[in-house]
Amino acid sequence: MSDVFESYTDLDDLKEQLASPDPGERRVAIIELGDLGDPAAVPLLAALLDDHSAEVRLQVARALENYDGFAAAEALAKALVDPDAEVAAAAAWSAAELKDPASAEPLFPLVTHADAFVRAAALRALKELRRRDSLSLALPALQDAEPEVRVQAVGVIGFLKLEESVPALRAATGDANADVRRAAVSALAFSHTAPAGETIRSALKDSDWAVREIAADTLGKSASGAQASADLIALLADEFWQVRLKATRSLGKLKVVAAATPIAAGLKHEQANLRKESAFALGEIADVNSIPALEAVLDDSDPEVRKNARWALTQIAQAASRPAE
Numbered sequence: 001m002s003d004v005f006e007s008y009t010d011l012d013d014l015k016e017q018l019a020s021p022d023p024g025e026r027r028v029a030i031i032e033l034g035d036l037g038d039p040a041a042v043p044l045l046a047a048l049l050d051d052h053s054a055e056v057r058l059q060v061a062r063a064l065e066n067y068d069g070f071a072a073a074e075a076l077a078k079a080l081v082d083p084d085a086e087v088a089a090a091a092a093w094s095a096a097e098l099k100d101p102a103s104a105e106p107l108f109p110l111v112t113h114a115d116a117f118v119r120a121a122a123l124r125a126l127k128e129l130r131r132r133d134s135l136s137l138a139l140p141a142l143q144d145a146e147p148e149v150r151v152q153a154v155g156v157i158g159f160l161k162l163e164e165s166v167p168a169l170r171a172a173t174g175d176a177n178a179d180v181r182r183a184a185v186s187a188l189a190f191s192h193t194a195p196a197g198e199t200i201r202s203a204l205k206d207s208d209w210a211v212r213e214i215a216a217d218t219l220g221k222s223a224s225g226a227q228a229s230a231d232l233i234a235l236l237a238d239e240f241w242q243v244r245l246k247a248t249r250s251l252g253k254l255k256v257v258a259a260a261t262p263i264a265a266g267l268k269h270e271q272a273n274l275r276k277e278s279a280f281a282l283g284e285i286a287d288v289n290s291i292p293a294l295e296a297v298l299d300d301s302d303p304e305v306r307k308n309a310r311w312a313l314t315q316i317a318q319a320a321s322r323p324a325e
Contacts, residue, residue: 011040018044023053030056034063042067046075054084061090065097073103073125077110080118092121096128104131111137116146123152127159135160139168147177154180158187166191170199178208185211189218201228209240216243220250229256236262241271248274252281260285264293267309272302279305283312286319 010032017029030048033041045067048060061079064072076098079091095107103125110122123141126134134156141153154172157165172184185203188196200222203215216235219228235247236259248266251259263285266278279297282290294309294316 010036011038011044014041015044018048023051023056026051026053026056027059030059030063034066037066039067039069039071042069042071042075046071046078049075049078049082054082054087057082057084057087058090061087061094064091065094068098068100068103070100070102070105073098073100074106076125077106077122080110080121081113081115088117088121092117092124095121095125098125099128101129101131104129104134108134108137111141116144116149119144120146120148120152123149123156127152127155130159132160132162135162135165139165142168142172147175147180150175150177150180151183154183154187158183158190161190163191163193166193166196170195173199173203178206178211181206181208181211182214185215186218189221192222197222197227201231204228204231204235209238209243212238213240213243213246216246216250220246220253229254229258232256233259233262236266241269241274244269245271245274245277248277248281252277252284255285257285257287260287260290264290267293267297267305272300272305275300275302275305276308279308279312283308283315286312286316288316288320291316 014029014033017025020026026048030045033045045060045063049057051057057079064076073095076091076095080088080095082088082091107122107125110118113119119141123138138153138156141149144150144153154169157169166188169184169187173181175181175184181203185200188200200215200218203211206212206215212235216232219232229251232247232251236244238244244266248263251263260282263278263281266274269275275297279294282294291313294312297305297309300306300309
């Protein structure tokens with residue numbers, strides 16, 4: 001009971017400070033309200049979204065990051081359309097932290113707002129809420145003129161993980177914008193259907209290296225990865241080391257023995273991250289023929305490469321000592 005009494009006493013004290021003619025005093029009170037974590041503070045914060053000072057409204061948008069639920073989302077929806085860009089940006093950041101599915105309703109109307117920033121921010125927030133009824137809003141947003149809106153729409157659809165949305169995600173992998181294609185390929189990871197796997201494998205040949213990178217990574221997490229071994233091995237010669245790294249990682253997870261020799265070539269790459277990943281993948285594959293290449297990097301300049309090489313050699317030795325099945 002004493003904690004409850006203290007909370008309301010704090011609120012009463014802060015109400016007086018919120019009415020101060022000094023914007024600085026009001027901002028200090030808002031910070032304290034944000035730290036208080038009392039749901040009763042949300043209406044007080046929401047009322048200050050009409051404050052004439054943009055700095056005060058900005059502080060409100062930031063303070064709302066610590067609150068969840070319908071009332072907090074309603075306040076953030078208002079802050080998202082604030083005429084001050086900094087206030088709107090802070091509201092977008094806070095809205096993305098919402099977790100209560102009940103927070104979705106105030107955001108729904110903003111998905112069709114005239115401002116693309118607002119549309120994208122609303123969709124970004126809806127993604128984490130995983131409300132099935134947000135699908136009917138996200139699907140049309142895949143045709144939005146602004147790429148960032150389409151990216152966020154893909155995020156909403158991907159987080160729902162509904163097989164019925166696979167055709168829409170597959171279509172999005174053909175988007176003119178590489179960021180949209182990348183998001184769509186990543187979102188397809190949940191589906192174990194043949195069409196989804198075919199689409200991810202096709203993305204291994206995308207003209208944009210970042211799409212190839214995410215496709216290579218996604219195949220290591222999906223059931224269709226084993227079917228793409230040859231394509232993943234081909235990516236070990238990609239001009240971008242980031243793509244090679246993700247292909248190496250996936251081939252290691254899939255334990256593709258045929259990839260051991262081309263992966264070993266990565267141990268000589270100038271990028272330490274790729275050398276480190278190559279050593280680890282060879283340990284996962286545990287092919288005895290990789291021993292000489294791994295022993296050659298036991299004195300590598302990077303300690304993580306040396307560590308992974310030692311681990312890999314141990315894995316190979318353990319695999320060799322196990323009875324054949």
